[in-house]
């Protein structure tokens with residue numbers, strides 16, 4: 001593929017943004033409404049300022065994540081693939097694939113691999129199975145990928161079905177599992193013995209996962225041969241303003257071999 005063709009592909013694909021548009025315009029509209037109300041009742045101006053500041057922050061974050069801005073989303077996604085120590089032979093699963101940026105990138109990196117992308121879709125994001133399929137077609141990998149609607153809490157696969165399993169920023173979102181550690185366990189269930197995995201999530205959020213060292217010990221106790229952790233939030237390419245707990249402040253990668 002020449003450079004012009006690749007640039008055209010980039011333009012046509014839609015990998016979405018982790019900060020959906022509505023997170024920018026809804027607080028903006030509420031803020032404007034409070035500005036109007038404050039003409040009649042002055043103290044409401046405080047609420048107007050708060051909502052307009054939220055809009056400024058979310059639009060800044062959206063721009064930082066976008067490819068035409070800071071391209072942070074791609075940089076963070078790439079780390080998952082970097083830590084997947086795989087030879088590319090066999091079957092790969094992407095859990096919570098969104099619009100499939102990582103699934104497709106992996107297929108391009110591993111020309112002999114076959115991938116499955118699962119997601120529950122719907123919810124707060126504008127991601128969908130249709131867009132995944134369209135992206136795969138544009139990128140020329142449609143014959144090596146299947147997309148399925150399923151929940152990460154109950155994967156519709158036999159034990160040890162995949163040579164490699166990855167996931168990016170999904171596990172804490174899985175509403176049908178109260179204990180998010182069980183989502184990690186479910187993901188590891190479908191990795192073949194000797195297969196590899198790389199999961200990125202807000203693993204340093206103690207309220208969700210507890211202490212990170214205890215979490216890694218628990219995973220080892222499940223019979224996993226090798227488990228490593230990377231503090232993604234330490235990377236300098238992430239602006240400090242986005243290292244807040246509700247953004248990407250507590251993210252890290254758990255990777256290894258089963």
Ligand SMILES: C[S@@+](CC[C@H](N)C(=O)[O-])C[C@H]1O[C@@H](n2cnc3c(N)ncnc32)[C@H](O)[C@@H]1O
Nearest residue numbers: 096097098119120121151152168169170173174
């Ligand atoms: C922050 S997005 C990340 C998407 C994608 N991995 C990426 O890197 O762009 C979180 C994703 O988790 C998915 N998700 C939420 N709950 C899920 C569940 N129970 N099972 C599978 N996916 C789920 C959402 O639909 C969304 O696509």
